[in-house]
Amino acid sequence: MRLVLLGPPGAGKGTQSARLVEKLGIPQLSTGDMLRAAVAAGTPIGLKAKAIMDAGQLVPDAVVIGIIDQRIDAPDCANGFILDGFPRTVAQAEALRELLARKGIGLDAVVELVVDDTKLVERIEARSRDFGGRRPVRADDNPESFKTRLDAYRQQTAPVSAHYAQKGELKQVDGMLPIDDVTAAIDKTLGH
Structure with missing residues (x-):
């Protein structure tokens, strides 16, 4: 299964992706995680991405598309993958469609976690407060x-939902439900 999981930062995409990975046996491809790995490795692209991410801004399409292109060719993606945090723009959605078409594959589902912005800000403030002393908090957390990232999401990424909806590909799930209920709703949406 090839799946795109959409939703603003803090919506629970990472949590739900991890559950889907376990259930479906396919990898979660988080562009944020891939970019942070490049930052940690000190690669040239990672250093460039670090400055952009620390400012709460989005990394340029060419960088993200290149990372996705290479990653989905890996053997563990042969049976599918979950894209978490990508596409972030309609241009990226079209680039993804073209990339997959060149590889002779397509998406099986696009699921959006629909959440309340005010509650998201409360979540990130609690996460920063709760984990700040016990583990490092991401610079952009x-x-x-976070508010900058949320604004960027609303301006640039929210239109991706409309793009997939126009194509009849978007499935929406209430991301404000308890975690297990969100998981059940996603499973139902995917026919599992």
């Missing part, structure tokens, strides 16, 4: 950067 502070409330101010």
Whole structure:
């Protein structure tokens, strides 16, 4: 199964992706995680991405598309993958469609976690407060950067939902439900 999981930062995409990975046996491809790995490795693209991510901004399409292209060719993606945090723009959605078409594959599902912005800000503030002393908090997980990321999502990424909806490919799930209920709703949406 090839799946795109959409939703604003803090919506629970990572949590739900992890559950889908376990259930479906396919990898989660989080562009954020891939970019952070490049940052940690100190690669040239990682250093460039670090400055952009620390400012709460989105990494350029060419960088993200290249990372996705290489990653989906890996053997563990042969039976599918879950894209988490990509596509972020309609241009990326079209680039993904073209990329997959060149590889002779397509998407099986596009699922959006629909959430309340105010509650998302409360979640990130609690996460920053709760985990700040016990584990490192991402530089872009502070409330101010988070609000910048949320604004960027609403301006640039929200139209992706409309793009997939126009094509009849979008399935929406209430991301404000308890975690297990969100999982059950996604399973139902995917026919599992």
